[in-house]
Amino acid sequence: MYWQKKTRISVIADAMSRDMFSVIIASLKVFDESLLNAAQRKSDRFHKIRPLIDCVRSRCLELDRPQYVSVDEMIIPFTGRTHLKQFTPRKPNPHGLKIFVLASSDGQVLDFEFFQGKEDLLLNVQRTGLHLPEWGTLKIGEAAVLRFVKSVSRGTSFFFDRFFTTPKLLEILSSLGMGATGTMKKNLVPKQCRLKTENQLKRSGRGSSDCAVRDDSAFCITVWFDKKNIILASNEHSIQPVSTCQRWCKREKRHLEVERPRVVELYNSKMGGVDIIDQYDFKLEIAYSLISEEVLNDDNSESEISEEHDDISRKRTRPLPIAAKRTNSACHMPDALPPYASRTRCRYPGYTAVKSPDGPNLGQNLKVNISRTTHDTHLKICM
Structure with missing residues (x-):
């Protein structure tokens, strides 16, 4: 996780590569096996990491x-x-x-x-x-x-x-x-x-x-x-x-x-x-959302926001832009679709799409209602 875009830790990621970290982990020992005889090693199959287990367990008991x-x-x-x-x-x-x-x-x-x-x-x-x-x-x-x-x-x-x-x-x-x-x-x-x-x-x-x-x-x-x-x-x-x-x-x-x-x-x-x-994946999603909130509160976070969305853009359905970026450009302005185009419901919160009773010519039957809130402006489209 220290090398992923969402949870990157510069102090660690810039000091060593992920592959080097894997090599160190594969060779890391937390216990001197020479201190145990063959019978003791056989009785405790977790003896190689027993000091680490005991350390974590002692804190749980507190x-x-x-x-x-x-x-x-x-x-x-x-x-x-x-x-x-x-x-x-x-x-x-x-x-x-x-x-x-x-x-x-x-x-x-x-x-x-x-x-x-x-x-x-x-x-x-x-x-x-x-x-x-x-x-x-x-x-x-x-x-x-x-x-x-x-x-x-x-x-x-x-x-x-x-x-x-x-x-x-x-x-x-x-x-x-x-x-x-x-x-x-x-x-x-x-x-x-x-x-x-x-x-x-x-x-x-x-x-x-x-x-x-x-x-x-x-x-x-x-x-x-x-x-x-x-x-x-x-x-x-x-x-x-x-x-x-x-x-x-x-x-x-x-x-x-x-x-x-x-x-x-x-x-x-x-x-x-x-x-x-056991809900580890759910906890990760919470962590990602909290990290995203901290990024949004930073004025110098444009590059980090773009990296986050580039990381998930490989999905089949592109996710909604973050709330702070939805009204910063013309990416959600109303467009006139060609005649008889398929109608789809807008995925943005607070928007509805209704078929016009006068026919499918959306260019002639387009009505735009603008409602202003304290934070941004929403364009509600009635077709």
């Missing part, structure tokens, strides 16, 4: 701990050759290195763990000092959540998806004084838990729900019918208090008010922290 946190998988895009690469469907970058992330609801990374395999993950859980019966039988999802228990204070509420949610995990977190809420797979619902079927809830209408509490009150399971059954398990939330949300109805072609259980409302609002972190 952030304030909120009451609601979420745990989810994240994939770091990587196309190199390593057996640590994972494939996770329905992710923005499905191929790459997998890490488990503890995040706040607004997208702050509070802690993370690189996934090297189930055995390594279980060892990290054991190192946290948790006294768990049969900790070696934990599943990957269960171990990933328990890995972060020591990163938060007692009483924190965890949110996670169905990859992590199991009855055993809810029991463990309850015994540790932690809240837990997550979607659950249908085959993991205990058989003695008698919930209404999807057909029964469908007959009751969209937004209907049902719940069942385990005998020892360790957790409850709630089923909510939206377009289909959604099953959630929680050791602290259930149906009440009920709120409402809007859902689109295809048949009536309008939004309807639908009842929503409390557990669904909290899950939707607290679970998306890791997804916000």
Whole structure:
């Protein structure tokens, strides 16, 4: 990014070329491998960059701990050759290195763990000092959540998806004084838990729900019918208090008010922290827009503005000029089109194109209305 036109940093780009930077990165080492023996190098496959990982993680641990946190998988895009690469469907970058992330609801990374395999993950859980019966039988999802228990204070509420949610995990977190809420797979619902079927809830209408509490009150399971059954398990939330949300109805072609259980409302609002972190391209667009605003406020930025538009002019449809340049020339003055030319709607904000009732001769039926604002002048064309 330091060498791109939009985000160029002169101090770096003028000092070395991009290819030289790539050579340095390929040869850069942050750890002396001679300090580790063969067994230590084998046990930690990220030992070459472990000091860098620990440095970043230590700063994440300094952030304030909120009451609601979420745990989810994240994939770091990587196309190199390593057996640590994972494939996770329905992710923005499905191929790459997998890490488990503890995040706040607004997208702050509070802690993370690189996934090297189930055995390594279980060892990290054991190192946290948790006294768990049969900790070696934990599943990957269960171990990933328990890995972060020591990163938060007692009483924190965890949110996670169905990859992590199991009855055993809810029991463990309850015994540790932690809240837990997550979607659950249908085959993991205990058989003695008698919930209404999807057909029964469908007959009751969209937004209907049902719940069942385990005998020892360790957790409850709630089923909510939206377009289909959604099953959630929680050791602290259930149906009440009920709120409402809007859902689109295809048949009536309008939004309807639908009842929503409390557990669904909290899950939707607290679970998306890791997804916000994954919106890297969206953050880049925000950065570009902020940079463009700074360029527009600079009186000596004509060359930079032209470079920005030259960089994106290779697209099939040329984008609209920036607001500061739209009225600086005659590039948007009305032109008389030849007879029977195709009509297209003007893409500039506030403009409309209407076919003249007297025929297609635009030169004879052209009416121009000029409306002045405090910033610029718009030409509204009625044809």
